[in-house]
Amino acid sequence: MNQALPEGAIDDLALRRFLRTEVEPHAEHWEHDRRVPRAVFDRAAEIGLCALMAPYEDGGRGLRLPELVDVFKTIAYGDMGFAFALIPHNNLCAAIAASDDYAHRDALLARLVTGEALGAFLLTEPQAGTHASSISTTAVETATGWRLTGEKAWITNAPHSDILRVYAQTEPGSGSRGIAAFIVEASTPGVIRLGPYDMLGSHSIGAGGFRFEDAEIGTDQMLSPPGVAYRAAMDSIGLARVLVCALALGVLERALDVATERVKSRHAFGARLADQQGLRWLLADVSTDLEAARALTMNAARAIDEDLPGSMVTTAHAKKFAARAATRGLEQCMQALGADGLRQSHPLARHLAGAKMTHYLDGSTEAQNLVIAKALFD
Ligand SMILES: Cc1cc2nc3c(=O)[nH]c(=O)nc-3n(C[C@H](O)[C@H](O)[C@H](O)COP(=O)(O)OP(=O)(O)OC[C@H]3O[C@@H](n4cnc5c(N)ncnc54)[C@H](O)[C@@H]3O)c2cc1C
Known part of the structure; x- marks a missing residue:
């Protein structure tokens, strides 16, 4: 750790070195292999990336949301999928740290913050x-605990996660009231890993599924009881939503940097492409979108961090705008690169898939509109 940094902060130099040596040169191969090697998460843990949201007293970095936005934007600049893969893990650390009455709190947190175990968030189903x-x-409910049956889909970190935060219905027909959250070791008999999925791109996110075939867990593995768990899940998602905005900023900033460099160095019709007004204005518009997305994201980060009234709506505006700005901007920057923009060796094609993912992660763009419209009309 750089001694000049405040307690808990992430060493920016170490983070950039990690991205330069462990992420960027390998991201293209991860795309082909459909997975990130487990060792990369070990390296990430060494510089604190598995402990970002756990309190300092528990071995974590205890970062506030505006600081987390900076860290995740920086990681996404290198690889968006890998950046997102760290979010459910870190969010789980925060949830465990906040659960003072959870029997295994300290032991579990120690495994998570060191990266010995990786976490996942299992809500979505087919x-x-x-x-x-x-x-x-x-x-x-059984004599000794709980029996889990069902299937989860679109789970980030599916190939590597060891600790699963599983949402399950304890009283069918009761909707959100009956949903409880459980902590399940992925090695439990009856827990079957599915995937990884074949997608458009950004496979470093590690999307896959899990099937629970009468998986037996103990009474002491309930993290949040019915009546509390669903609200807690929505709070976790609300926070992660701001970090998805940060990822959108990271990929958009990267695309703009790549496109700007390219049009400055490539010549056509006796001048730099950067001297063609059509391209100058195209990238100027991307720059404006980036600036606006940044302002909305920081606004949302402060609103959630300080628990301001209307923070859900503020976040919905930021998420909707940042996701749209990222997909539109990526496409525009690729256009400025000409055919080369399609190459896997450029990060833009991979990041275009990542930008599209931001429209679904932690609530779809339409779900944000439901929140915004409710505030307008109801
Ligand atoms: C790469 C990736 C990683 C993910 N990781 C996780 C994870 O770790 N854990 C987890 O639990 N989930 C995860 N998800 C799931 C994600 O949260 C869902 O994709 C998201 O909630 C949308 O659900 P859906 O894809 O089933 O779309 P659906 O709910 O089937 O919706 C289909 C379309 O209809 C729209 N729609 C739905 N309802 C309405 C409405 N009322 N009004 C207007 N439009 C509507 C949606 O916005 C969407 O465009 C991940 C998804 C992706 C793509």
């Missing part, structure tokens, strides 16, 4: 995405 309270994975 038939329940936006309408998350309609999940059908069940938790049936």
